[in-house]
Amino acid sequence: MTPTSAIEPDRKTATPHKLTELPKAPTGISGLDEVTGGGLPRGRPTLVCGPAGCGKTLLAMEFLVRGITQYQEPGVFVAFEETTEDLVANVASLGFDLRKFEAEGQLVLEHINVASGDIEDTGDWDLDGLFIRLGAALDTSGAKRIVIDTIETLFGGFTNTATLRSELQRLFGWLKSRGVTAVITAERGDGTLTRHGIEEYVSDCVIVLDHRVTEQTSTRRLRILKYRGSLHGTNEYPFLIGENGVSVLPITSPGLRHSVSANRVSTGVARLDSMLGGGGYYQGSTVLVSGTAGTGKSTLAAQFCHAACSRGERAMFFAFEESEAEILRNMASVGVDLRPWVDQGLLKFQCFRPNLLGLEGHLFSMQKWLTEFDPAVIVKDPVSDLLRIGSPADVSAMLSRQVDFLKAKGVTALFTSLNSGADSVVSAEQITSLVDTWLEVKTLEGNGELNRVLYVLKSRGMAHSNQIREFLLTDQGIELADVYVGPQGVLTGSARQAQEAQEDADGALRREDLEQRQSNLERRRETVEAQAAALWREFDDEADVVKRLLNVGSDRVEDRAGQRAEQGRLRRADTDEAGDLAHNGAS
Amino acid sequence: MIAENGVDDHAGLSDVWHLRLYVAGQSPKSLRALANLKTLCEEHLAGRYEIEVVDLVADPAQARSDDILAIPTLIRRLPPPLRKIIGDLSNTERVLVGLRLEPGPQ
Numbered sequence: 001m002t003p004t005s006a007i008e009p010d011r012k013t014a015t016p017h018k019l020t021e022l023p024k025a026p027t028g029i030s031g032l033d034e035v036t037g038g039g040l041p042r043g044r045p046t047l048v049c050g051p052a053g054c055g056k057t058l059l060a061m062e063f064l065v066r067g068i069t070q071y072q073e074p075g076v077f078v079a080f081e082e083t084t085e086d087l088v089a090n091v092a093s094l095g096f097d098l099r100k101f102e103a104e105g106q107l108v109l110e111h112i113n114v115a116s117g118d119i120e121d122t123g124d125w126d127l128d129g130l131f132i133r134l135g136a137a138l139d140t141s142g143a144k145r146i147v148i149d150t151i152e153t154l155f156g157g158f159t160n161t162a163t164l165r166s167e168l169q170r171l172f173g174w175l176k177s178r179g180v181t182a183v184i185t186a187e188r189g190d191g192t193l194t195r196h197g198i199e200e201y202v203s204d205c206v207i208v209l210d211h212r213v214t215e216q217t218s219t220r221r222l223r224i225l226k227y228r229g230s231l232h233g234t235n236e237y238p239f240l241i242g243e244n245g246v247s248v249l250p251i252t253s254p255g256l257r258h259s260v261s262a263n264r265v266s267t268g269v270a271r272l273d274s275m276l277g278g279g280g281y282y283q284g285s286t287v288l289v290s291g292t293a294g295t296g297k298s299t300l301a302a303q304f305c306h307a308a309c310s311r312g313e314r315a316m317f318f319a320f321e322e323s324e325a326e327i328l329r330n331m332a333s334v335g336v337d338l339r340p341w342v343d344q345g346l347l348k349f350q351c352f353r354p355n356l357l358g359l360e361g362h363l364f365s366m367q368k369w370l371t372e373f374d375p376a377v378i379v380k381d382p383v384s385d386l387l388r389i390g391s392p393a394d395v396s397a398m399l400s401r402q403v404d405f406l407k408a409k410g411v412t413a414l415f416t417s418l419n420s421g422a423d424s425v426v427s428a429e430q431i432t433s434l435v436d437t438w439l440e441v442k443t444l445e446g447n448g449e450l451n452r453v454l455y456v457l458k459s460r461g462m463a464h465s466n467q468i469r470e471f472l473l474t475d476q477g478i479e480l481a482d483v484y485v486g487p488q489g490v491l492t493g494s495a496r497q498a499q500e501a502q503e504d505a506d507g508a509l510r511r512e513d514l515e516q517r518q519s520n521l522e523r524r525r526e527t528v529e530a531q532a533a534a535l536w537r538e539f540d541d542e543a544d545v546v547k548r549l550l551n552v553g554s555d556r557v558e559d560r561a562g563q564r565a566e567q568g569r570l571r572r573a574d575t576d577e578a579g580d581l582a583h584n585g586a587s
Numbered sequence: 588m589i590a591e592n593g594v595d596d597h598a599g600l601s602d603v604w605h606l607r608l609y610v611a612g613q614s615p616k617s618l619r620a621l622a623n624l625k626t627l628c629e630e631h632l633a634g635r636y637e638i639e640v641v642d643l644v645a646d647p648a649q650a651r652s653d654d655i656l657a658i659p660t661l662i663r664r665l666p667p668p669l670r671k672i673i674g675d676l677s678n679t680e681r682v683l684v685g686l687r688l689e690p691g692p693q
Contacts, residue, residue: 122676136650
């Protein structure tokens with residue numbers, strides 16, 4: 001008697017070569033297909049249960065709508081609780097135009113009113129009326145998917161629950177035989193999954209939704225309790241109902257398979273770029289700037305945005321502590337004028353307290369904004385504020401999902417983190433393993449003053465400087481100065497200036513000394529040259545005298561020889577004696 | 588409406604009962620219900636009843652009009668108010684209660 005029709009053909013034909021894998025019907029719901037390993041079991045019923053207001057109806061409706069819009073699978077929505085008018089109105093806010101799908105023949109909305117209580121039970125009955133209605137709805141639309149929301153309402157309409165239960169069991173068997181992928185919703189019972197134990201009949205896949213409030217922030221969670229014949233994520237996954245429907249956020253990311261870029265993005269501080277091996281951060285990397293209060297983290301972040309906008313790129317600034325006006329004013333005071341970028345639409349601020357949204361809402365909204373604005377760089381200032389709305393483990397899980405998202409999009413992100421007091425490294429440890437570059441800004445106390453220093457704690461894949469730099473906030477933005485390392489340790493601030501002055505003074509002294517020596521030498525050279533000149537003059541004089549004397553001497557010898565020759569001639573001496581005479585003359 | 592009807596009842600002008608039985612084809616429960624209904628009407632409403640049988644297998648769209656889930660379902664369309672009972676009508680006592688056919692007013 002039961003209206004039956006042929007089992008969906010692809011259920012049997014699709015399996016032969018892949019016996020191990022269960023055919024699945026993708027839900028199209030963001031994240032849910034990842035968690036379920038591809039979707040809900042095709043051609044079988046899935047139970048979605050949870051307390052009132054946890055989003056069962058919306059999840060189920062989106063399953064149908066995505067089936068129509070993305071997978072060409074028409075659907076039937078059987079509503080036991082809401083009228084079709086209410087349904088249409090309720091999901092219109094998600095952008096689902098049910099009336100349009102109805103008009104196109106892709107969707108059948110079937111409201112079934114279960115009259116309460118006073119139906120007299122006069123004997124044997126079955127639910128063939130329901131079967132016929134469902135069968136007709138499935139046939140008219142050629143539906144591959146069906147949602148029954150919420151079937152337990154039937155328990156209010158019938159007093160003979162034994163018959164009802166056996167009929168429900170028959171219903172699920174019938175749905176299977178029709179080969180439609182069904183989603184059955186049910187209210188959570190007291191200590192049981194569902195109020196009337198429906199889970200006994202729907203055993204292929206059970207999804208539990210939950211709605212918890214912790215620290216005044218509500219979080220929706222989804223868990224795959226059971227998925228017969230399939231691997232599935234076993235965690236509780238946060239999910240959201242946003243403007244575009246349900247989003248399940250798998251905590252474990254699908255895998256680290258981002259494409260990476262070797263391009264560098266300037267930090268906005270030239271000296272810092274060179275500290276990072278020249279060029280700045282890697283494009284698409286995640287940077288953490290940690291530090292205690294008032295160390296200039298936000299300024300570093302603002303300058304990073306400033307640099308990006310100067311290159312004509314879009315930047316998005318998420319601020320959890322200051323308003324846009326405050327940031328603009330404060331940054332202008334240190335010479336970082338962001339207003340032109342805001343006016344040009346290159347820079348966008350999103351300023352809100354983190355507890356406005358909750359962790360999941362936060363992640364979701366950010367992803368939405370990022371998708372809409374499509375910035376090249378983003379800043380979150382500070383991520384440590386998120387710890388107010390979740391445990392460190394939750395925050396780090398959320399951030400890791402966010403980092404994955406950013407990396408997949410190639411967005412360079414700068415997170416600042418406020419360290420509380422002395423345990424600077426410990427408090428950030430949940431985050432630091434996620435980031436590629438970690439800069440630490442801290443204050444050093446000495447000589448009665450606090451001075452900021454910056455150093456690179458880690459920077460994956462670049463030859464970064466190991467030097468500490470003094471971090472100065474000037475009227476022209478951030479400047480990094482070398483610090484002096486002396487016997488007393490690192491010198492900053494006035495001590496550095498004193499050291500600088502001291503070295504200047506020492507230098508001047510040395511210079512004077514040198515000049516003195518140089519002029520002394522010059523004078524000495526002049527003296528030496530003068531003395532040398534005098535000596536030469538003496539020498540020349542002597543040489544002249546000697547020369548003269550020599551000339552005089554030779555004249556005399558010639559004279560004497562002449563005289564002797566004269567005398568000899570006069571005495572008639574023979575010429576032989578001449579040699580003798582010459583000899584004598586020479587002696 | 589009810590007041591008017593009360594007047595009518597007093598005057599005994601319109602006392603015809605209009606009963607509609609929803610069935611699904613020729614199932615045993617459906618056949619049994621129809622047989623039980625006929626017997627019951629002959630006994631309590633002889634000469635002033637009409638039975639309309641709606642077969643949902645032949646006309647599934649009809650199930651929407653009276654929100655039919657269980658088969659068989661019997662609807663008392665007249666006299667108002669509308670009353671709905673389910674089952675194969677084998678428990679006569681309950682059928683009488685369900686249809687407000689207690690012997691009292693007659």
